[in-house]
Amino acid sequence: MPGKSHKHGSATTGGPLLGDPTDGIDPYLPGNGNLGYRVSRYELDLEYKVASNRLSGTATLTATAIAHVGRFTVDLASHLSVSKVSVNGSRPSRYTHRSGKLSITPAHALPPGAAMTVEIKYGGSPRPIRGPWGEVGFEELTEGALCANQPNGAASWFPCDDHPASKASYQIAITTESPYTAVANGTLVRKRTKAAMTTWVYEQVEPMATYLATVSIGPYEKKSLARKPVPICAVLPSRLTDTFAHDFGRQREMMTAFCDMFGPYPFPEYTVVVTDDNLEIPIEAQGMSTFGANHCDGRRGSERLVAHELAHQWFGNSLxxxxxxxxxxxxxxxxxxxxxxxxxxxxxxxxxxxxxxxxxxxxxxxxxxxxxxxxxxxxxxxxxxxxxxxxxxxxxxxxxxxxxxxxxxxxxxxxxxxxxxxxxxxxxxxxxxxxxxxxxxxxxxxxxxxxxxxx
Incomplete structure (x- = not known):
């Protein structure tokens, strides 16, 4: 539980958090980011119940110690409860979870260059993180959910090193009720249905910052918009199909123009999600963008935003x-x-x-x-x-x-x-x-x- 200390066996001395001297916590977000290690991969195995807004998950972080690590932290919102932690297959001597930080003391200190596999089981009712820029992170919709992490909302739904320079590959598996479509960053590599639940597994190979990770769940249909110059698909409620066809009708031409001006598109495909709810602003994510139903007005009134979000794939996501x-x-x-x-x-x-x-x-x-x-x-x-x-x-x-x-x-x-x-x-x-x-x-x-x- 948040704030509760867990001890297993004899504790080791934690000592100060250490990191590469060239690293540092961003002064704009001094509470986010962690020193002493670098994550190279996240594997998230998530289950989400839409009606009850309940999330349970296991996050496996593959990382490398960049200094002698007797204790390290990851970012995780305190409204989510941690039930189990392991480091390289062993239970840590101690972990605590409070004030948005999960602090872990491995059973044995890790030398510089050591490989770390950190497994964290957690769950709860996810909600956005409040901050100077409003609420960011995991957000319930009328029927479904989305994640709008910028700049520090990733920890509202998974444990992470929440710093924009901490880029890693991801596998995101989402299990939810079968009537719903679940979308995440990367390429869909597997989909399986068992009983009334469907699991969607996405692989994001190209390095991605935590604030660009996302999951979107809703009563959506998937449509192909283009195969060249880049595969483009749309995920949206069926009621918006006609207005979407007009408002996003120049998406392929826009992609062609930006590839010409900016160079090759940096990811295997591009996905446009339109929620059944209105959104104040579209949401940037790697390999995808999320718009609200209000951005389908039948008049191309939001086309500048369509261009803006696509351009972020080069400027913000790749770079x-x-x-x-x-x-x-x-x-x-x-x-x-x-x-x-x-x-x-x-x-x-x-x-x-x-x-x-x-x-x-x-x-x-x-x-x-x-x-x-x-x-x-x-x-x-x-x-x-x-x-x-x-x-x-x-x-x-x-x-x-x-x-x-x-x-x-x-x-x-x-x-x-x-x-x-x-x-x-x-x-x-x-x-x-x-x-x-x-x-x-x-x-x-x-x-x-x-x-x-x-x-």
């Missing part, structure tokens, strides 16, 4: 920030992709959209530092728009050919990696003979909004 301070590398790029799609689709040009949004930003407070907006402002709309404007200023400065070569080089060189602003600045320097120092100083490292270069 993932190392620290939350660099969130413009996700949201600025996805926002600019909205404008690029509008330009490719024959609507407004990116330049016209940039100048319109520049005018709006110029009338707002000039207190946002894009390179380090602070935890409270990291989801401020100004981060999105100023990030997009930074990219447009770069495009106008170095020219279209160099700009799009840069984007393709960026996504290729850092594919599946953790990235920083300095990494992007370094790649950009290779694509022009011009000095970009003034541009970066003005757009990234100063608060006043600079003027856009002439088109």
């Amino acid at each position: 993932t920030l190392t620290r939350w301070r660099d969130i413009w590398l996700h949201e600025g790029f996805a926002c600019y992709s909205e404008w690029l799609w509008a330009e490719r689709a024959g609507d407004d040009t990116a330049d016209a959209l940039a100048r319109s949004h520049h005018k709006r930003l110029a009338s707002q407070r000039q207190d946002l530092l894009l390179s380090d907006p602070g935890a409270e402002k990291m989801f401020d709309d100004r981060v999105y728009k100023r990030g997009a404007l930074t990219l447009h200023a770069l495009r106008l400065t170095i020219g279209d050919d160099a700009f799009f070569d840069l984007l393709r080089d960026w996504t290729h060189e850092y594919r599946y990696s953790s990235v920083t602003t300095d990494d992007f600045v370094g790649v950009a320097a290779r694509h022009t003979d011009l000095s970009l120092t003034e541009l970066w100083d003005a757009w990234l490292h100063s608060t006043p909004l600079p003027d856009l270069p002439d088109a």
Whole structure:
């Protein structure tokens, strides 16, 4: 139970938590992330009862100790109860679970480089985690559930090292009542029905940050939208089929355009989930995006969001920030992709959209530092728009050919990696003979909004 101490045999001395000196806890989320080890794989075996909102699961974490580890922690919300823990097949000498941390003292300390297989059995009634950005994580729907983890909600439904730079492969198995469809990241590798329950098993091979892991359960149908250039499917309630066909009717063309502009799509397939409930905003996840029924309005009123979420597959999912301070590398790029799609689709040009949004930003407070907006402002709309404007200023400065070569080089060189602003600045320097120092100083490292270069 949360807060309860369990002892088995003689305890070993825990000592301080240790980790690689180059690591560290993100100051934007000081309560998340753990030192001393790195996870390479999660295997989640979950069972979820929709009507009662009951989750039971076994999480197996494969990790490597990167320092001498006498004690280590994982993130797990305190509303979930832990019933059993083992490390390399043995029960630990001690574990405690309180304040969102499961602390484990192995029966024997682990030296640097040692392999760790940590198995955790747990369960309870999952619910979102409250924080400065509202409620994030596991969320009940009218009939079903979804997971919206950004930035720190993953621990609301599975034990993890909840830090964006902690990327790993996943196998997610979900058992739920047979009338429901269960979707998770990756490729469906097995499906089996026994009695009234169906198990869906997904394999996510490419490294994934915890906040991008997701499960979506509901009374859905699955439809194929395209086979080329990338397999695309939709998972949605049958009542939304007609409006979805119109509102997401250019999804394949959008994928083709982004592959041309950004380089090859980084995952085996792309899934669009539409819930039967309304959602305030769509949900980003690796290899998939989740929209609400309200995003199917029959007028393509949310197409910019369709573009935004697809662009995150390159900028956010394949290339993932190392620290939350660099969130413009996700949201600025996805926002600019909205404008690029509008330009490719024959609507407004990116330049016209940039100048319109520049005018709006110029009338707002000039207190946002894009390179380090602070935890409270990291989801401020100004981060999105100023990030997009930074990219447009770069495009106008170095020219279209160099700009799009840069984007393709960026996504290729850092594919599946953790990235920083300095990494992007370094790649950009290779694509022009011009000095970009003034541009970066003005757009990234100063608060006043600079003027856009002439088109």
